[in-house]
Amino acid sequence: MRLLPLQMNTSSRTKQRSAGKDDASKGAWYRNWEGYLIVLVASFLRFYRIDTSQFEGDQVQIFRLAHDAVHHGLLPVTNGTASLGFANPPGLLYFYMLPAALSDNPVLAMLLNSFFAVTAVFLTHLFVTRYYGRFAGAVAGLLYAAAPVPLIYSRFIWQPNMMQPFVVLFFLALFRGVVDRRTGWLPLALLWLAILLQTHLTVLLLVIPLFMAVLFAPETLRWRDLGYSCLALLVVFFPYLLWELVTNFGDLAIIHSILLTQTCQHANACIDNTSWNIYLTFLGSHDPHQVSFTSNSLIHRFSTPLSWLATVLLYCVIAGLVTALALSLYWWRKSLRTARGIQVVGDGQASEMGVPKAARWRRWISLMPPPAAAGLLLLCAWQLLPPLVMVRHTLPIFTHYLLVIIPGPFILVAIFLERLRKWFSRSEDTLRLLARGLLYSVTVLILLLQTVGGTALVLDDVRGRFNSKGLDLYFSDFHSIQNAFSELDRLAKQRHVSRVYVAADFPTGQAMYFFSGQLHTPVTVFDSDRCLVLPNPADGPALLLTPPYADLTYTLLNHYASARSVEQPPMLGGNPFGIFELSTPMKEVPPQVVFGQDMQLESIQTQRFSFDGVSRMISRWNWLRSLAPAYETTHHYRVRVQLGGGEDQAIATICTFNAMRTGDRLLVAFDLPKGGVAPHTAALSVQYSISTQDMPRYGPLHLITHRHLSSRYVPLKAANGKNSIVVRTS
Known part of the structure; x- marks a missing residue:
C-alpha cells in the first residue's frame, strides 16, 4: 500500500528528467573507457605506499578493537570518544574486523580504507554520468580521483574517512526517488544515513536533503518503507543501543550537559569565515592545518600553478552553484505554469463535485519542482548547508568537519562545464566550434593540473618531504614505527639480551604499546614524559627504543645510565627513533x-x-x-x-x-x-x-x-x- 498514489509524469517532467541522461543511456557504464582511467588514477594515488600512512592514536585503537573483537569473540559497542565527550558508535569498526580476521598486520585495514575511497570515486563517476551526462561524469570522477586534500583522508584508518562512499550512496538513493520517481528509496537512504551517523555528527545536516526529498516525491513512498526504515535503523544502531543499556544511557546526560553549555555560551559564539576557508581547502593542493611541506617538496615547486588551479576551481564551483540554482528555479517556474494551466481546466469540471483527497495531494505534488530541478536543489542544499551552519560556532572547526560535502564541489564543477559544453554545441558556427575546442582544452588542463597536484602530495608524503615538528603532535607513520620495532627485535636477538625497554610519548604511545606485543623478547613499555625505567644492574645490558623527540629521556640517560646509540631508525618527516644499548651503574x-x-x-x-x-x-x-x-x-x-x-x-x-x-x-x-x-x-x-x-x-x-x-x-x-x-x- 502506498502513502500516496503514484502519479504519471507530465511530458515536461519526463523531458526534464531524461535530458540529463541522454549520453548515459547510449551504453552501459562498463563500455565507457574513461571509467577505467578514473579507477586507475584513484587506485594509484590511494594504494601507492599505503604502508607510510598515519598510524597513531585513533588508528591504533580502531584496529586493535577490531582485532581483539575477532580473536576474542567480543562484540564492539563503541569506537572511541568524540571530541564532545560521549562515545562514538561502533558501526564502521565492523568493516575493519574483516582484515583484522585475516591478519594482525594493520596494512590490510589501510587497504580496506583506500578501497572504500576508490569506490567513492567510482560511484561519483557513475552518479554524475547517469544524471548529468558522460562528459560531466568524466570531469567529476577525475577531479575527485586526484583531489589532494580528499586524498589525505583516503590513506589512513579513521572512521570519518569511511563516510565518502556512503555519502554518494545516500544521494544515489535520494535521486532514485526524487529524479527517477522510483519507489523503495527511503529505506536505502536511511540505511546509508544511519551508517554515516556513525562516522561523524556533522552528517546530521544531511537530514535536511532527506526531508526535502520526502517533500519533493511523496508519491513514491509506501507504508512498508517505514517498516524497512525502522529495521535498518535498528540493525545499524543495535550495538550502540547495547552500550547505552550497559551505561544506563549515560551519554544522554553528557549530551544534555553539552546542550546546556552551548546555550550558556550562545552569546559568546564566534561568527567568522572559518567554514568557508575549510571549504576552499578541499579545492587546494594541501591542508594548511596539517604538516608543512619542505622547500624541496613537489607541492612547493608546483605551488604557483596549483594555486591558479585552486582559484579556477573556486570560480567553477561558484558558477556551478549559480547554474544549478538558476536552472532548478527556471524549470520549477515552468512546471508551475504548466500545472496552473491544467488546474484551471480541471477546476471547471470539479467545482460542483467537491475535491477528493487524492486530488488535493495531486495539487501539492504539482507545486513541487520537476525531477531534474529537484535533484539540483538537493545538490545545492548539500553544498550550502554545512558551511552556512558552521559560520556561527562556539567550538573550533576542523577540516574533517566538512568531509560531508565531498564530492559535491567536483560535481558542481562538472555540471557547470557540461552546461557550457551543451550551450556551445547548439550550433556548428565557427565561433562556437572554437569556444567548444577551448573549453575542452581548458578542461584537460584542469584535469592534468589536478592529477599533478594529487601525485605531488602523495609522493611528498611517502618520501617524508614535510616537517611536522611545529605541530602540537608530530606525525608518525606505520612503516617507520614498524621498522623501528623490527630493528629492535633483530638487535635483541643478535645481542642475546634478555630484556628490552620502550619509551612512549603521547603521539606514539598507543602504537608503541601495540607493536610491543609483537616482539619476541620480554619488554617493558613506559610513558617517557617525566619517567625513565632502567634495567637491573645485575642483569647486564639491555636495549632501549626511544621516540624521535625524547629530549628529557636523552638527558636522563646521560646523567644516570651508561647508554650507547646502536641504531637510529628513520621517521618520515622528522627526527629518527633511537635504539640504545644501556646498562645501569652499580x-x-x-x-x-x-x-x-x-x-x-x-x-x-x-x-x-x-x-x-x-x-x-x-x-x-x-x-x-x-x-x-x-x-x-x-x-x-x-x-x-x-x-x-x-x-x-x-x-x-x-x-x-x-x-x-x-x-x-x-x-x-x-x-x-x-x-x-x-x-x-x-x-x-x-x-x-x-x-x-x-x-x-x-x-x-x-x-x-x-x-x-x-x-x-x-x-x-x-x-x-x-x-x-x-x-x-x-
Missing part, C-alpha cells in the same frame, strides 16, 4: 624509605637541564617486585612531592608502564616552579592504580568498548605506617 647507596612492597627510594636531587633551562627534582627508585604483563593492562604510580611551602607547592608525576622486573630502576622527574629555590627537604608519597580493558557483559553477550577502566589510587604505606615521609634532597 652504586652502593644506603637504604632509604620503602613504600609498600613496590619501590625503595635511593636518592633525590635537584638539577637544571640545559636543553630547556628548567630545574627539576629527580628521584631515583629501586623496584622491589615484579609486575607481569597482562592483556591491555597498565600500572600507574603517582609520586607526589610536597615542598616546604605546603599543599599549594605539591608536585605530582604519574609513571605508567605495562610491566616491571625486580631490581629495575625508576627515575621520576618533577618540574620545579620558575624562580623557586631548591628545597633541602621534601615530603614524598606514592599512590597506585591499575587500568584494564573494559569488557562488560549484557546477558549472554560479551562486549568490548573503547574504554580502559582505572581503579582508584591507593596510597602505599611507608615503613612507619604513614602515607608520606620527609626526606632530604641534594
Whole structure:
C-alpha cells in the first residue's frame, strides 16, 4: 500500500528528467573507457605506499578493537570518544574486523580504507554520468580521483574517512526517488544515513536533503518503507543501543550537559569565515592545518600553478552553484505554469463535485519542482548547508568537519562545464566550434593540473618531504614505527639480551604499546614524559627504543645510565627513533624509605637541564617486585612531592608502564616552579592504580568498548605506617 498514489509524469517532467541522461543511456557504464582511467588514477594515488600512512592514536585503537573483537569473540559497542565527550558508535569498526580476521598486520585495514575511497570515486563517476551526462561524469570522477586534500583522508584508518562512499550512496538513493520517481528509496537512504551517523555528527545536516526529498516525491513512498526504515535503523544502531543499556544511557546526560553549555555560551559564539576557508581547502593542493611541506617538496615547486588551479576551481564551483540554482528555479517556474494551466481546466469540471483527497495531494505534488530541478536543489542544499551552519560556532572547526560535502564541489564543477559544453554545441558556427575546442582544452588542463597536484602530495608524503615538528603532535607513520620495532627485535636477538625497554610519548604511545606485543623478547613499555625505567644492574645490558623527540629521556640517560646509540631508525618527516644499548651503574647507596612492597627510594636531587633551562627534582627508585604483563593492562604510580611551602607547592608525576622486573630502576622527574629555590627537604608519597580493558557483559553477550577502566589510587604505606615521609634532597 502506498502513502500516496503514484502519479504519471507530465511530458515536461519526463523531458526534464531524461535530458540529463541522454549520453548515459547510449551504453552501459562498463563500455565507457574513461571509467577505467578514473579507477586507475584513484587506485594509484590511494594504494601507492599505503604502508607510510598515519598510524597513531585513533588508528591504533580502531584496529586493535577490531582485532581483539575477532580473536576474542567480543562484540564492539563503541569506537572511541568524540571530541564532545560521549562515545562514538561502533558501526564502521565492523568493516575493519574483516582484515583484522585475516591478519594482525594493520596494512590490510589501510587497504580496506583506500578501497572504500576508490569506490567513492567510482560511484561519483557513475552518479554524475547517469544524471548529468558522460562528459560531466568524466570531469567529476577525475577531479575527485586526484583531489589532494580528499586524498589525505583516503590513506589512513579513521572512521570519518569511511563516510565518502556512503555519502554518494545516500544521494544515489535520494535521486532514485526524487529524479527517477522510483519507489523503495527511503529505506536505502536511511540505511546509508544511519551508517554515516556513525562516522561523524556533522552528517546530521544531511537530514535536511532527506526531508526535502520526502517533500519533493511523496508519491513514491509506501507504508512498508517505514517498516524497512525502522529495521535498518535498528540493525545499524543495535550495538550502540547495547552500550547505552550497559551505561544506563549515560551519554544522554553528557549530551544534555553539552546542550546546556552551548546555550550558556550562545552569546559568546564566534561568527567568522572559518567554514568557508575549510571549504576552499578541499579545492587546494594541501591542508594548511596539517604538516608543512619542505622547500624541496613537489607541492612547493608546483605551488604557483596549483594555486591558479585552486582559484579556477573556486570560480567553477561558484558558477556551478549559480547554474544549478538558476536552472532548478527556471524549470520549477515552468512546471508551475504548466500545472496552473491544467488546474484551471480541471477546476471547471470539479467545482460542483467537491475535491477528493487524492486530488488535493495531486495539487501539492504539482507545486513541487520537476525531477531534474529537484535533484539540483538537493545538490545545492548539500553544498550550502554545512558551511552556512558552521559560520556561527562556539567550538573550533576542523577540516574533517566538512568531509560531508565531498564530492559535491567536483560535481558542481562538472555540471557547470557540461552546461557550457551543451550551450556551445547548439550550433556548428565557427565561433562556437572554437569556444567548444577551448573549453575542452581548458578542461584537460584542469584535469592534468589536478592529477599533478594529487601525485605531488602523495609522493611528498611517502618520501617524508614535510616537517611536522611545529605541530602540537608530530606525525608518525606505520612503516617507520614498524621498522623501528623490527630493528629492535633483530638487535635483541643478535645481542642475546634478555630484556628490552620502550619509551612512549603521547603521539606514539598507543602504537608503541601495540607493536610491543609483537616482539619476541620480554619488554617493558613506559610513558617517557617525566619517567625513565632502567634495567637491573645485575642483569647486564639491555636495549632501549626511544621516540624521535625524547629530549628529557636523552638527558636522563646521560646523567644516570651508561647508554650507547646502536641504531637510529628513520621517521618520515622528522627526527629518527633511537635504539640504545644501556646498562645501569652499580652504586652502593644506603637504604632509604620503602613504600609498600613496590619501590625503595635511593636518592633525590635537584638539577637544571640545559636543553630547556628548567630545574627539576629527580628521584631515583629501586623496584622491589615484579609486575607481569597482562592483556591491555597498565600500572600507574603517582609520586607526589610536597615542598616546604605546603599543599599549594605539591608536585605530582604519574609513571605508567605495562610491566616491571625486580631490581629495575625508576627515575621520576618533577618540574620545579620558575624562580623557586631548591628545597633541602621534601615530603614524598606514592599512590597506585591499575587500568584494564573494559569488557562488560549484557546477558549472554560479551562486549568490548573503547574504554580502559582505572581503579582508584591507593596510597602505599611507608615503613612507619604513614602515607608520606620527609626526606632530604641534594
